[in-house]
Amino acid sequence: MAVSDQIVRWRYRLVPDHLLGEILTKRWVDNAIPVLILIVVAAVFGWLIPDFFSAAGISSLMRQWGEFTLIALALMIVMVAGGIDLSVGSTFALGNIVALTLITVAGWPVPAVIGATLACGALVGLVNGVLVGYLRLRAFLTTLVTLIIVRAIVDMMLLKYSVAIAAGFVDSDLWYYFGEGDVLGVPFSVATALVLALVAHLVLSRSRVGWHVLAVGGSRRSAHNVGIPVRRVICLTYVVSGTLAALSGVLFASRLGGAGADTGVGLEIAALTAAVLGGNSLGGGRGSAAKAIIGAIIVMIMVNGLVRIGVTRGGSSLLLGMVLLAAVAIDVRWLKNRHKFLSKVYVSPTYSELPEAPATSGSSPYALNDRLRPVEAIGLGQIDGPEDVILDEDDHIYVGNRTGDIVRFFAPDYTRQEVFVHVGGRPLGMAFAKDGALLVCIGGMGLYSIGRDRSIRKLTDETNRSWLSVIDDSRLRLADDLDIAPDGRVFFSEATVRYEMHEWPVDCLESRGNGRIICYDPNTGTTRTVIKNLLFPNGICMMHDGQSFLFAETWACRVSRYWFDGPKKGTVEVVIGDLPGYPDNINRASDGTYWLALVGVRTPSLDLALKMPGFRRRMARRIAPDEWLYPNINTGCVVRFDETGRIIETLWDFGGENHPMITSMREHKGHLYIGGILNNRVGRLKLDGMDPTWSGIDSYWRRT
Known part of the structure; x- marks a missing residue:
């Protein structure tokens, strides 16, 4: 290997380029930037104000934060559903003045005061909900008008009751506990906010109502088409928003015991800044309580920090407006360009060097021929993409279909067929278990068992997760092929x-x-990963020793052997390391050898490109996917080899006229049955010199 190639190889081995794309696909990435902003803001104000995070300062800040967080949560819930509520500041002020009036002027008991105040907030939310949800008015303009109306009501109540409120005295420990008490050392308002945030999280992520809210925010038309009551959901979010804003007003009233004309003024801007800065999307469908909490902390630190360093109220509002503008710009641009950016960074090629391709001419064991030309077609035009083919003890053929069916062709002439079972996903590799059940790898779903009575049972759709993996590799994405050990263990490949x-x-x-x-x-009933970091592992075939199996790595163009039992347990040995094409399924032959399908042949251009990861990266970023350099998968081949890797015979469809793409083959009673994921038929080829009574089921389970 040249020095330059060695440098490129180590560069791509040591630098995990794919991590950036994987990280950006995670849902928690939306929280990463707000958390970073929080750390920066805390560090800046902690440095500018030496005692900013003292015990007394934190205690005072936390009580304000609890009340403010309720407002941020209220706005978050509406935003997740695709709306906006500019009236939260006025509703907060209304809750404050109503609570103070009822408890000081009217003399109501505390529970009645809280209930009535929350009802007032819910009523404001209901008005917004009916206008926006049912009458389909613009949320921005509607809630802006509600803000003005509710603020006018608050001003009128202040003119009438402010003097009485100032002169009144509340003789209730319970009332003062709401504003000054604590729960296990945590201020009551903070405890309330955290409990409600947890409830909001559980509702949004674990309940049908929450899923409806997220669906409505993602696409109202789609939500309506699937039967979600969109108008009712939207109305409900505004009712919840008004109730939370009023509750925050109650806590504020209990803590300060006074009302003024400036109460709640500009609060909607601060709450909106907190919600957006925390990562909740203005476009709807994306948000969480955690994001609202993070945003509320950032805004509270900024507001209190600016006050303590002497910035005027106008300057503080100016800074909040600038922060909100930046947050909105980032949110809109990120939401618009996220998938475009991911498409440029997610595909991360690395250095891969294949051994020199063996010749396919002259005396080479891989020499081209027309031995697949006599293959007869079964079910021509009646099936679509039979990736694997298998036969039962009655000689019936089973194949997967692109539409999610497993189709059965009846022996002996295979002119009659039926849908044996519908599995939903893409059936790939298949094998018969000892009890006669058909085990199937289903792409995107996992490993399933189909009983003789056609009952479908999921065996597994996940495995153990790697501790140090950024990728969530516990879920099975592409279960491909399988085989069954003598003790019943199922070994199957997951291609990627x-x-x-x-x-x-x-x-x-x-x-x-x-x-x-x-x-x-x-x-x-357990599932575990036994071999990792393989280049598109595909076919798997148990060897006759009952302690090892063969497996193919398609993009590595090699076949290897793995011992799962015996003295060499856990070791891997390359059997064929330089195939002229891309190996797929492997199956037993009647004479103790093995059949191997080559899904396509190697090309010098792709072999060269595999050693040029930079070139492949630029290609993925600058060229449409349908123009990328892909493997040649339109020339099919079947190879027979022994356990040492010696090639015994090769069967080509030269020119790709009969079976241009072969992914599997299965020997059964003197014939070879051929499948292909891009074909519309099953091929059958009569074999000369092979046992006409041999079947795979007999070979595995020794039936007589």
């Missing part, structure tokens, strides 16, 4: 942990080693 079923060619562009082999043990 980064890409879904329809994106599998992109994994070749990366050639990073995103695949693995997994073991499902039916005796314990």
